[in-house]
Amino acid sequence: MKVGILAGATSNFGELWHISPRQMVREVTDEVLKEARLPKSKIDAVFVGNMLSSSLGNQDHLGAFFAEELGLSVPSTKVEAACASGGLSVHLAALSILSGQYRHVLVIGVEKMTDYKPELVNRALMGAGSDGEREAGATFSALYALIARVHMAKYGTKEIELAQVAVKNHYHASLNSHAQFKKQITLKQVLKSPPVSSPLKILDCSPITDGAAALILSPSDNKSQVSIIASQVATDTLGLSQREDLTSLKASIIAATNAYRQAGITPLDIDVAEVHDCFTIAEIIAMEDLGFFPKGEAAKNIFAKKTWIGIGHPVVNTSGGLKAAGHPVGATGVKQIVEIFHQLNGTSGNKQVENARLGLTHNVGGSGATCVIHILKKN
Amino acid sequence: MLSPVKIWRNQKKIKSLLFLKGKIVSYTQIYVPPAGFEAQAPYIVAIAEFNKGLRIIAQLVDYLDVNLKIGQKVITVLRRTKDPGLEGIIPYGIKFKPLD
Numbered sequence: 001m002k003v004g005i006l007a008g009a010t011s012n013f014g015e016l017w018h019i020s021p022r023q024m025v026r027e028v029t030d031e032v033l034k035e036a037r038l039p040k041s042k043i044d045a046v047f048v049g050n051m052l053s054s055s056l057g058n059q060d061h062l063g064a065f066f067a068e069e070l071g072l073s074v075p076s077t078k079v080e081a082a083c084a085s086g087g088l089s090v091h092l093a094a095l096s097i098l099s100g101q102y103r104h105v106l107v108i109g110v111e112k113m114t115d116y117k118p119e120l121v122n123r124a125l126m127g128a129g130s131d132g133e134r135e136a137g138a139t140f141s142a143l144y145a146l147i148a149r150v151h152m153a154k155y156g157t158k159e160i161e162l163a164q165v166a167v168k169n170h171y172h173a174s175l176n177s178h179a180q181f182k183k184q185i186t187l188k189q190v191l192k193s194p195p196v197s198s199p200l201k202i203l204d205c206s207p208i209t210d211g212a213a214a215l216i217l218s219p220s221d222n223k224s225q226v227s228i229i230a231s232q233v234a235t236d237t238l239g240l241s242q243r244e245d246l247t248s249l250k251a252s253i254i255a256a257t258n259a260y261r262q263a264g265i266t267p268l269d270i271d272v273a274e275v276h277d278c279f280t281i282a283e284i285i286a287m288e289d290l291g292f293f294p295k296g297e298a299a300k301n302i303f304a305k306k307t308w309i310g311i312g313h314p315v316v317n318t319s320g321g322l323k324a325a326g327h328p329v330g331a332t333g334v335k336q337i338v339e340i341f342h343q344l345n346g347t348s349g350n351k352q353v354e355n356a357r358l359g360l361t362h363n364v365g366g367s368g369a370t371c372v373i374h375i376l377k378k379n
Numbered sequence: 380m381l382s383p384v385k386i387w388r389n390q391k392k393i394k395s396l397l398f399l400k401g402k403i404v405s406y407t408q409i410y411v412p413p414a415g416f417e418a419q420a421p422y423i424v425a426i427a428e429f430n431k432g433l434r435i436i437a438q439l440v441d442y443l444d445v446n447l448k449i450g451q452k453v454i455t456v457l458r459r460t461k462d463p464g465l466e467g468i469i470p471y472g473i474k475f476k477p478l479d
Contacts, residue, residue: 122413131389135460135472136424136437137409137416145407146426146436153449198408241426241434246405 003094004224006216007035008338013211013326014180015114022069024212025110032214044102046076049089049109050330055124056116082128086333087363087372091231093217109334110212121208128366130239141197141205143240143367148281150246155296163190164303165280166203173320175351180209180326204280209326213334226344230262230375238369249368252289259373267291270314271356272343274336276364277321286362318351333363344378381466396473401429403451415461427453427475438474446477454478
């Protein structure tokens with residue numbers, strides 16, 4: 001497949017009490033239209049990645065909601081797949097381009113989370129889990145803690161190795177002016193931070209974030225410098241307890257295998273990747289599921305800085321990832337594509353990876369019930 | 380949102396899941412709970428495996444610290460789950476209790 005990316009932008013990520021979802025979306029949309037030198041009237045369709053507008057904001061009908069805000073009358077669709085809503089909206093937007101029906105498609109990812117107290121956000125996020133998980137009082141940090149405990153028992157993964165993922169991603173975020181946390185942290189700070197759901201501590205967890213991201217997709221015969229050459233989605237059981245193996249996400253393995261085949265490449269060809277590090281353990285497992293390191297060996301390699309900017313290959317989460325750039329859930333999957341688009345375009349500034357030609361994004365919904373993989377190539 | 384109808388429908392399933400004996404596969408102690416569980420935190424949530432590979436996620440209750448390990452034997456029991464809230468319906472469900 002080949003779908004062109006004409007422009008990409010993200011808002012600042014963080015606790016943005018003074019900015020409404022409407023304003024965030026208007027800002028990123030204005031930015032991509034300007035970058036693509038496209039009048040608004042050329043937009044043929046809009047896809048909106050969002051998870052919580054209904055359960056937190058009491059706002060459904062989000063497609064029309066943002067079309068109204070942008071002054072458009074074109075088809076506009078909300079796409080929901082928990083934290084993979086953004087990635088899935090890019091997938092569907094790319095397919096809509098390939099259908100031949102649309103020439104310019106606007107993809108928006110947006111989430112407003114910090115207006116609400118943590119207990120309410122935790123409960124709303126658990127909408128992505130199973131009935132049994134909700135009845136047990138589980139949270140998303142608890143689900144990934146259950147995964148971490150088994151990974152640690154089976155592969156000897158250590159808490160200090162989990163901590164290193166956070167240290168790396170905070171370092172990368174210190175180079176990203178849009179990131180929620182631009183402050184570097186130390187292993188000791190992570191290890192001494194308060195427990196959220198043992199063995200995960202607060203600095204193992206991605207934060208609650210407001211933010212938006214936007215892309216403009218078009219057929220690759222246009223002037224695009226970067227193309228999407230693979231877009232794959234896979235699903236698995238909603239609940240963790242129904243899975244045989246807790247140390248990898250089956251949906252990630254399936255989607256990644258299909259994406260590498262579609263792009264005609266291997267994991268070793270990837271120069272830069274944005275992966276779904278909602279928790280530190282999630283990045284370790286992603287490195288293994290995506291084939292960057294053999295099973296059980298990712299933690300050691302991340303600890304040895306094999307995925308750090310300026311040191312490793314592939315460089316992982318140059319934006320700071322979900323951990324430090326922030327995780328506005330519906331926006332995350334779109335932001336990941338924006339980050340790789342800028343890397344391949346050579347417009348990443350301080351965090352530019354030298355000679356990046358092939359990039360990958362890995363966006364997970366729930367505890368792995370949906371996984372969306374995209375592979376992007378510099379033309 | 381609690382629904383009396385949903386509780387009534389789901390409680391029919393509970394009987395078949397009571398008094399099963401199994402082992403803990405993984406566990407975590409939750410310090411930051413979701414709404415409806417504030418009064419219980421911190422609490423343990425575990426996945427346990429039972430006959431024929433059946434796996435259930437639930438809270439572990441009546442435990443000592445020595446019971447917090449992978450492989451700990453447990454039995455399923457009936458307990459109140461979350462805060463009844465303003466609706467006043469008391470939701471019951473499965474929890475695990477350590478054996479031996």
